Amino acid sequence: MRIIGSIPELTKSGTVGSGPLKMKRAKKKFRWLHDKYGQEMRPWETLLKLSVNKIDGTNEIIYSYSNSGENQKDFIYEREPSRIMEI
Numbered sequence: 001m002r003i004i005g006s007i008p009e010l011t012k013s014g015t016v017g018s019g020p021l022k023m024k025r026a027k028k029k030f031r032w033l034h035d036k037y038g039q040e041m042r043p044w045e046t047l048l049k050l051s052v053n054k055i056d057g058t059n060e061i062i063y064s065y066s067n068s069g070e071n072q073k074d075f076i077y078e079r080e081p082s083r084i085m086e087i
Contacts, residue, residue: 001044002075005063009048020066021046061085 002020003010012018023044033041044065064082066075 002066002068003046003063004066005061007050007061009050010061010063059087061087 001023003023004020005011008014010021012021023046026042026045029040029042033043062082062084064078066077068075
């Protein structure tokens with residue numbers, strides 16, 4: 001699973017042109033996911049450190065997810081519009 005967004009922290013090497021940032025499965029399972037879906041689940045996650053200075057007056061971050069195919073070269077992107085997180 002990968003994520004890419006409108007800020008450099010949501011990219012592979014800090015520039016939007018460098019491509020999506022890889023995500024990993026969470027190490028722990030979340031009880032609320034079991035309660036909601038009826039099975040043990042570990043969601044995808046990544047750690048971001050955002051500086052207030054770098055957000056630079058914007059109040060939203062636009063992002064989307066993609067997943068690689070079996071050959072690790074083809075990627076499947078979300079069909080929906082990009083997601084928006086308001087800060």
